[in-house]
Amino acid sequence: MRDSAGPRTTRLAGPPHGPNRESLVGLGFLLPALALFAVFVLYPIVFNVQASTLRWDGINVGEFVGFGNYAAMLSDPVFVITLRNSAWWIVLTIVPQAAVGFLLAYALNHRLRGRAFYRAIFFVPAVLSPVVVGIVWQRILDPFNGVLAHVGRATGLDFLTASYLGDPETAIFAAIAVNVWMWTGFSMLFYLAGLQLIDPSIIEAARIDGVSHLQLVTRILFPLLRSTHLSLLLLGIIGSLKTFELVYVLTEGGPNHASEMLPTYTFKQAFQIQQVGYGATLSVVLLVISIVSSLSMVRAFGSGFLKGDER
């Protein structure tokens, strides 16, 4: 605004007019980030939309098929399986992770010996690579050498010796259980952060009034943690829809597509059987599903909590 160049302003050459110049500086700060972003994030989206209209192996010239891939997708039974699995994944990871994560955060929010240690134990699974987690749990669930099978044989609980990852009926649920082990600590950390924002005097006053733990949690803390719940819900939905690595290492989406998720199926189409056009179609649909579900949540609950958004 003060553009009649005072003696102390150190300005470089360039159009010396207020708002314009300001904008240029602003853009200068943004440009490197935007350039990277445009090349590796925006362009791929455009690429996918375009490729989704082709029958294309990724190498030779593709043949235009319009909405053909989308039509084929609707009658693809594996696509239906991925939708069902995603729905299971959303419900069966978000709820237990939040419930256990909250209880842990509540227990660890007090001064307590070994608090940092407990916190680390629960959070470490979330920092491990899905490659590590996947291979470790393959071993735990192995019907011959696995820990569960050992326990089962020792105690006579024969059901523990089943091949949970190898059985199409249970594979997706076994993968979901592993996900809960991995990510509960993340929910715990979010709730710890949320609890920190609550004025301790509120809790103290409630204690003095003789409020029980249960009442404190359900009547006072839960409503105050609204933005934390919503952040976790949104992150959980997006994270579930995006699940790839863990399933890829644990089951590769098998047996016979039983634990297939949209991203693993997309990857197989594009890289293993060279159906790049169809893979792109699945990608576009996945992106649309993600956007629609996030936007409708923002609509329903207000956009304030987007600020707390992670991942």
Add this chain to the structure above:
Amino acid sequence: MLTPLAVLWSLPLVMVIGLSLLPTSNPQTTAFGLLPAEPSLRNYVTIWEDNPILQHLVNSLLITVPSVALVVLLGSMAAFALARLRVPLKAVIFGVLILALILPMSSIVVAVFKILQALGLYDSRLGLVLVYAALGLPFAVIVIRTSFLAVPQEIYEAARIDGAGRFQIYWRIYLPMARPAIAVVVIWHTMMTWNDFLLPLVSLGDNDLKPLTLVPLAYRGTFLSQPGALFAILVLISLPIVAVFVLLQRHLVNGLSGAIK
């Protein structure tokens, strides 16, 4: 309630370390398959000698460290512009960034693979650094911007009146104040980059360039006969990332509560 749950949660961790000590000569286990009957450090020597493990470790570092640095630098600059400078179409830019948070990596790998080829960055660690940086930017911008917004606007005005350039204000005043947020970004991005295997799987053909996470997959056949060595590699993959977490965990909760609000 806490202790039993913590024991249950840590069993898989105990097992990784336990089985990494399982000698190939005696694959007997005890404690329900959690621990080797006859522990030995032999596997750690084996993986060091048999596979070019040091090279893979260096590759992981050469991919992770530059990409974290890039994300923090470019992300905080962009966050500064969005928080304090005049930028056209600010809302649109911010909206598009948020959009990218929900983009699954597996749905863009084909395109990224094509772009890297076109840029001559296929089979190159630099290519991976750039892609990870691009994918990590939205999260970094959102978290750091929130903490920049918490710095009173008056500080910015006052520094301007004192004749400080915008870059100086960003570098000297804002960046140091956003330390907790930056810690969150560093942990998050290190995790994302160090742990990922999808992108290197499709964009690196040369075995000498592959990061640690690809080793268990690349040498799967070899490891069938020596599970102990496989688990030793898993421990090696996990140690650096756990160390980063332990070093920065103090900031993590504070940084997150700044970001939630």
